[in-house]
Amino acid sequence: MELFLAQLVSGLSTGGIYALLVLGMNLITLVRNVVHHGFSHTCIFTMAVGWLVYNKTGMPWLAFLAMFAAGVLVTVLSEPLFRPLSKRGADLETIVLAMGIGIILSELIVNFFNSGQVLSFNDEMKIFTTKFQVGAITVSVASIVALVACVVIAIIISTYLFKSSEGRAMRAMAQNLRVAKMLGVPFGKTGVLGFLIAGLLAACIGVICIMCLGYCNAEMGDSFATKAVILMLFAGQGDIKGGILSSILMGVVEAMALAYLPGRWAEAIFYGFMMVIIIIKPNGLFARKAKN
Amino acid sequence: MEQTNTLLKIENLSVYYGPICAVKKIDLEVKQGEIVAVLGANGAGKSTMVNTIIGLMKAKTGSIQFDGKELTKMRTDQIIQSGISVVPEGRGMLSEMTVMENLQMGVYHHKVDFNSNLEMIFSYFPRLKERQWQKAGTLSGGEQQMLAIGRSIIGGPKLLLMDELSLALSPLYVDNIFKTLVQLRNEKGFTILLAEQNARKALQYSDRAYVLDLGKTVMDGRSSELMDDPFVQKAYLGA
Ligand SMILES: Nc1ncnc2c1ncn2[C@@H]1O[C@H](COP(=O)(O)OP(=O)(O)OP(=O)(O)O)[C@@H](O)[C@H]1O
Ligand SMILES: [Mg+2]
Numbered sequence: 413m414e415l416f417l418a419q420l421v422s423g424l425s426t427g428g429i430y431a432l433l434v435l436g437m438n439l440i441t442l443v444r445n446v447v448h449h450g451f452s453h454t455c456i457f458t459m460a461v462g463w464l465v466y467n468k469t470g471m472p473w474l475a476f477l478a479m480f481a482a483g484v485l486v487t488v489l490s491e492p493l494f495r496p497l498s499k500r501g502a503d504l505e506t507i508v509l510a511m512g513i514g515i516i517l518s519e520l521i522v523n524f525f526n527s528g529q530v531l532s533f534n535d536e537m538k539i540f541t542t543k544f545q546v547g548a549i550t551v552s553v554a555s556i557v558a559l560v561a562c563v564v565i566a567i568i569i570s571t572y573l574f575k576s577s578e579g580r581a582m583r584a585m586a587q588n589l590r591v592a593k594m595l596g597v598p599f600g601k602t603g604v605l606g607f608l609i610a611g612l613l614a615a616c617i618g619v620i621c622i623m624c625l626g627y628c629n630a631e632m633g634d635s636f637a638t639k640a641v642i643l644m645l646f647a648g649q650g651d652i653k654g655g656i657l658s659s660i661l662m663g664v665v666e667a668m669a670l671a672y673l674p675g676r677w678a679e680a681i682f683y684g685f686m687m688v689i690i691i692i693k694p695n696g697l698f699a700r701k702a703k704n
Numbered sequence: 705m706e707q708t709n710t711l712l713k714i715e716n717l718s719v720y721y722g723p724i725c726a727v728k729k730i731d732l733e734v735k736q737g738e739i740v741a742v743l744g745a746n747g748a749g750k751s752t753m754v755n756t757i758i759g760l761m762k763a764k765t766g767s768i769q770f771d772g773k774e775l776t777k778m779r780t781d782q783i784i785q786s787g788i789s790v791v792p793e794g795r796g797m798l799s800e801m802t803v804m805e806n807l808q809m810g811v812y813h814h815k816v817d818f819n820s821n822l823e824m825i826f827s828y829f830p831r832l833k834e835r836q837w838q839k840a841g842t843l844s845g846g847e848q849q850m851l852a853i854g855r856s857i858i859g860g861p862k863l864l865l866m867d868e869l870s871l872a873l874s875p876l877y878v879d880n881i882f883k884t885l886v887q888l889r890n891e892k893g894f895t896i897l898l899a900e901q902n903a904r905k906a907l908q909y910s911d912r913a914y915v916l917d918l919g920k921t922v923m924d925g926r927s928s929e930l931m932d933d934p935f936v937q938k939a940y941l942g943a
Pocket of ligand 2: 750751752793867868
């Protein structure tokens with residue numbers, strides 16, 4: 413029972429991180445109809461920037477500030493690259509572009525940060541380092557704080573998308589770009605706004621990952637990206653609520669599989685399950701009916 | 705009713721899709737408070753004209769003056785903001801959004817009091833009030849058309865463009881919709897430009913009309929007079 417609870421907390425906080433990753437990709441999907449494979453790399457890149465600034469200055473708050481600046485800069489500056497492709501309705505080319513951005517960010521980390529070694533964060537950056545005992549099990553405060561942070565951020569962004577006029581405009585763009593334009597939604601401005609929020613979110617994810625994991629390296633971008641892309645397609649591209657729910661589900665299942673299944677079968681089982689879902693429910697797990 | 709100031713003036717407009725000329729030469733004028741119909745067969749260029757007015761298509765030659773502004777040099781969002789609303793061909797539902805959200809999108813650009821305008825829309829279309837939480841995509845064709853009209857007027861535009869309002873609606877229903885438009889004009893002072901294939905109904909409910917043939921405005925006049933014109937009767941009224 414204690415093991416179960418501990419795994420539940422850790423699964424929920426990993427799931428929360430996946431949920432934010434998918435949320436960020438969905439924001440970008442709404443405004444530019446691209447699956448931004450490089451979004452996860454952006455999150456890791458903000459972590460690397462935070463590591464560098466802390467190591468140079470020893471000031472954690474400056475490091476966090478730099479992370480937000482990096483997240484916004486990288487994301488917003490990539491918008492003009494996607495814009496012409498999105499305008500002409502390109503699909504495959506955008507995948508190349510998104511992956512290219514991811515690869516470039518990974519190479520930057522390998523070449524310019526700590527000569528390609530793992531970047532470990534100082535306790536000052538991790539903020540919460542206390543752990544406490546529940547029976548025989550250790551629970552870290554950081555994973556609980558991360559979980560709460562994920563919930564709060566997900567609620568704020570979903571509320572923005574569903575209740576504010578700009579958020580509604582973003583969803584309108586995703587549903588029917590032509591109609592959205594006819595209603596006066598500015599293609600350029602609203603798109604940049606979506607990318608900007610995604611950039612802030614990338615930095616938030618970076619901070620949460622520092623708290624939970626305490627380290628990062630270039631490869632993490634790829635492994636996050638694979639999961640985030642699959643989760644996003646699994647829930648249905650642009651499905652905000654579905655993306656959050658399936659991410660949390662995946663986090664918990666992974667944690668449970670790690671604790672209760674022998675060997676390294678957990679991921680194979682989960683990806684197998686996802687493949688079946690994608691084949692039988694082409695519009696995602698939560699799609700009510702097929703669009704034609 | 706005798707208003708004289710011109711709200712929209714199109715001169716010598718031509719529009720191309722690549723090498724294909726869809727609009728050759730349109731000259732047209734809409735005065736404040738008028739209902740003006742543009743009639744034409746399939747492919748005459750009506751939708752192209754509507755899309756060019758709102759900047760989704762670029763004009764090759766000519767000018768579109770609206771309320772003192774040259775629209776051919778503006779972006780779509782700026783044009784909408786300057787006070788034009790559209791009911792697009794095929795109604796343009798945001799089908800995954802509710803009726804209420806579609807109406808909210810109608811005021812995206814307009815600084816108006818949403819709630820009081822909402823009451824106004826519901827008083828003209830009580831059906832929308834009953835259905836306000838339903839997804840737009842699940843409404844009947846007629847209800848969607850009401851929503852499209854409601855969404856286009858809720859922001860209080862100066863000019864309404866309506867592309868193929870009567871498409872796929874029963875004759876009785878078409879009468880209802882057009883009567884509502886006339887009522888809206890009389891009570892709220894809207895100015896309306898209709899692009900219509902249904903020449904009979906359009907002439908019945910409009911003040912003036914233009915006939916568009918192969919991308920050119922070939923005739924214009926008071927709707928009541930055009931209805932009696934032998935050429936119009938033969939070509940568009942099937943008499
Ligand atoms: N995207 C496009 N590419 C090429 N040609 C087009 C395109 N859209 C329209 N056209 C052509 O432009 C001409 C005018 O089309 P338009 O849609 O404006 O006609 P319409 O008067 O609205 O017709 P309808 O009553 O059938 O809606 C047609 O000959 C059409 O084939
Ligand atoms: Mg048309």
